[in-house]
Amino acid sequence: MYLDHVVTDGRLVNGARQVVSRRFQYVEVDRCGTASDPGAEPYLGYESPTAEQESQLSGHLDAAWAGQTAELVARDWAIEHLAGPHFESVAAVVQNRVDRVSEAVRVRLESEIRYWDRRTNEIKAQEIAGGKPRLNSGRARARADELAARLLRRRAELESEADLHSSPPTVVAAAVVVPQGLLDQLAGAPPDPTAAADKAETDRRAVAAVMAAERALGRRPTEQEHANPGFDIMSVDPETGDHCFIEVKGHLPRTEEIHVSARQVRQAQNDPERWRLAVVSVPDEPNAKPQVRYLVEPFVGMTMHAAQTNVPLNVNKLLADAGPPS
Known part of the structure; x- marks a missing residue:
């Protein structure tokens, strides 16, 4: 299921609170009612059934469990695993920005x-001394009072x-x-x-x-x-702190x-x-050592x-085209 979670603040425009952040999340629910995170773009591995496959599935697919119960399970899972962390991360960013702006406004005004x-x-x-300044004291006081009101x-x-509100996640699709x-x-x-x-x-x-x-x-x-969804291994150079993101593709001799x-192509680009x-060549022999080769910038252009x-x-x-690990 595809869920939408919205965080708004206290500003009102035409009677509606302003959206600060919106996050979409996929949730998988199996027929046993177990919910899980399938990753950012699970649909990349899916295909729509053909007319022949739809005909084959007719009478064999029990989708009754995928009704209201699955929707409630997905929403409850999203409230626990999506809404809370999303709200906390947004609140931290917003509060930090509001604090910085508030301090700058206070200092200036x-x-x-x-x-x-x-x-x-x-x-x-x-004026008491009999002078006639170009700006009288009343107007100067009014400017000071106006600035104080602007500060408030x-x-x-x-x-x-900073008054954030977390809406309940809703199922979009x-x-x-x-x-x-x-x-x-x-x-x-x-x-x-044995294939799997x-x-x-x-x-x-x-x-x-x-x-x-x-x-x-x-x-x-x-x-x-x-x-x-983007890579299998994250590797860090302890001297420089640089990160490498490695997608591993193992293959058998045949x-x-x-x-x-x-998604992986876009991340690489x-x-x-x-x-x-x-690209790892894995021998059929279980004790043989796989051969590892790297491709750097494989999808440029x-x-x-x-x-x-x-x-x-x-x-x-x-x-x-591949070379030794680097």
Whole structure:
């Protein structure tokens, strides 16, 4: 499900509070009612069913559990895991800004108020002495009072900006995700139960090999959560503090093509100096050592279609262009 969480402040325009921050979040709910965070763009791996697949699913898909109950579970999960942290992060930023602006306003206006208080007394003394200053003491006092009133108004405005309100998350859209294995089974091609295990083991060995390569370079790698959408490993140079973001693609000897998500391509293009594509050749022999190669700036100059969700890459050509870890 796709949820929307809005934080507003106390400023009113046409009777409505002003939106300070808005955050959208995906939440996955399984048929057992367990909610989880699928990552920033889980739909990149999804496809709409074909007419033939819809026909195959007819009568086999029990979507009753995905009704109101799933929506309530997703909203409750978002309140606990999305709304609170989002509100706290926004509140910290807003309060810091309001404090800085309030102090700057106080310093400036109180300085001007003191100036006109002093000028009022000086002009009043001249008037008592029989002088005729160009500005009379009444107008000088009025300016000091106006500045004091402006200071009060500005403080009230800033306090209203810091008066944040967290609205309950709302469900914007929802979809039922059907596993590819079910479609294969209905089509008469039951999935190979060893395929998922082989892929998981290949990925595990590939990530472990890249972690070892990073340590050999003197960096400190940290494996990211499986749902992290942009990269698998974040590695830090302890001397410079520089970060490297590494997406790991492990492949078996028979693998001809790997895929990189559109999000990963965009992240690599936005941060080309720090993003790496690690292509890891994993042997079939369980005790054999995988070979790690890096591609730096692999997507410079690449243009994707707006509807493109992933980029297919030929393994042999990647290996020809890749070099040792760096």
